[in-house]
Amino acid sequence: MDFKSSDTITGPRSEDVLPDTAAAAVKIVIVGGFGVGKTTMVGSVSEIRPLTTEETMTKAGIGIDDDYGSASKTATTVAMDFGRITITDQLVLYLFGTPGQERFWFLWNGLFEGALGAVVLIDTRRLQVSFDVIGRLEERGVPFVVAVNEFPDAPRYPVEELRTALDLPQDVPIVQCDARTRASSRDTLMTLMQFLHSLATTASDTRS
Known part of the structure; x- marks a missing residue:
């Protein structure tokens, strides 16, 4: 993300060990097109030093990669x-x-394996890059929420307009998010967990 300020962590916030009380560890994927803020979100919310696989962008990607924002974006995630x-x-x-x-x-196929759910980060300046992302999740049956990353110069649209543009069912949550901040990123993840809980509850009631 091309933001000047960020509270992305530069070191571990706690020892890299699970709490003794932990009873469940859940895999969540953060997906989206190029430059929508996935690395920023993981870094801002992680309580451990995040692992990244960013490489410097080179001229070799010209004509192949999405070059949106290339004037300021110098690295991209490769794994x-x-x-x-x-x-x-x-x-x-x-x-x-x-x-x-x-x-x-x-x-992506390997990263989706075993995932309980996903956050789809979108940039309203480039909604079209989200179509294939959402389609892949729907094909694999991975539940997801949509998080609109609040870039300063990005247009704002009503939720229902976004829902129509992305062709999303009414039950899929759409939330605003500032991927730079820990609190906002955590709230987005909490929305996903609440959505997953509601799906599980509905499925349980249907079986009863």
Whole structure:
């Protein structure tokens, strides 16, 4: 993300060990097109030093990669980002950020394996890059929420306009998010967990 200020962590916030009380660890993927803020989100919310696989962007990507924002963006994720956040004493989320460049999308299948849910980060200046991302999640049956990353110069649209543009069902949550901040990123993850809980509750009631 091309933001001047950020509270992305530069070092571990706690020892890289799970709390003794942890009873469940859940895999969550952070997906989206190139430059929508996936690495920023993982870094801002992770309680451990995030693992990143960013490489310097070179002229070799011209004509192949999405060059949106290339005037200020100098690196891109080529494999994944990884972080961790403790939601409660019993629940820990492992966060996997996917690469945004289309030529690295073949890695997504492995990252989706075992994922309980996903956050789709979108940039309202480039909604079209989200269509294939959402389609892939729907094909694999991975539940997701949509988070509108609040870039300063990005246009603002009513939620229902975004829902129509993205062709989303009414039950899929759409939230505003500032991926630079820990609190906003954590709130987005909490929305996802609440959505997953509602899906599980509905499925349980249907079986009863």
